[in-house]
Amino acid sequence: MSEKEGDIFYNLQTLLGQDYRGVNIAVYALATASLAFSIHKIRPVSKFSKATKVPDHFIKNHEPLNGVYVGVQHSPVRLLINHKAPIYLPLWHSSKPPIPVKLWGVDIVSGNAVNWLECVAKGQKVTLKPIGREKEDLVSSVLLHLPQSGKKSVETLDIGQKLVELGFAKASVPQGIKEKTFESQIAPVILSAETCAKKYRNGIWSDKLPPVPLYVIYWRKGSKFVAGAFIFTINKLVQLLTFASKSALIGTKNLMLRPFRSTSKQIHTT
Secondary structure, eight states, X not given: OOTTTTOHHHXXXXXXXXXXXXXXXXXXXXXXXXXXXHHHHHOTTOOOOSGGGSOHHHHHTXXXXXXXXXXXXXXXXXXXXXXXOSSOOHHHHTTSOOEEEXXXXXXXXXXXXXXXXXXXXXXXXXXXXXXXXXXXXXXEEEEEEEEOTTSSOEEEEEHHXXXXXXXXXXXXXXXXXXXXXXXHHXXXXXXXXXXXXXXXXXXXXHHHSOOOOHHHHHHHHHHHHHHHHHHHHXXXXXXXXXXXXXXXXXHHHHHHHHHHHHHHXXXXXX
């Protein structure tokens, strides 16, 4: 055996130069299967118009779905969301209707909810976090993204929570929610929003609950005024302390530089 034939680089070149059709086919098949699995999991071109079309693993993992709020379906009230697939196919996607969405843990009971949605959410971007199915409807939480006028920031709010807080909907959180789940995170927020709506008699609660006593109203206004005055006073104190600190620093700097300035003047006079 020649010295060249025993060299490791020569052996590697010879190995790569051989025809391993079986190995190549296996590699290509594995790559194709991986690509197909990724496409099946991500669904980059799928636009969902029914809850039955949403994959089970999307619901199980609460995969965010982006879309645009387009309107309301009546009897029962459902939000109509135009789901936007990651890869948009104009001719195919434009022909599909929006998907009806039921807000998880929320029952819309006032027509004012529809008016509010039409005024605030119409044409705005939303993010769905699917939780389950109810026939053809997708049960989900819906986050509304509102661009701030004159600013580059975007305000994000939970539509279900906001409707309950305004008194346009009731909390209908199911019993027996498992701990450390997505539902266990949003359920207390919805219940807290309903408590706030009842406290201030917002929406439907203005008729269903007795009026708030006058002393409570005055106490709330007084507390709000005191809190505002306290915050205003703190801000003014901070501004005063900042100004005093800057003045003290400038004064100290001038005192430290005064001997040098006097010396420079004497030298210039001489």
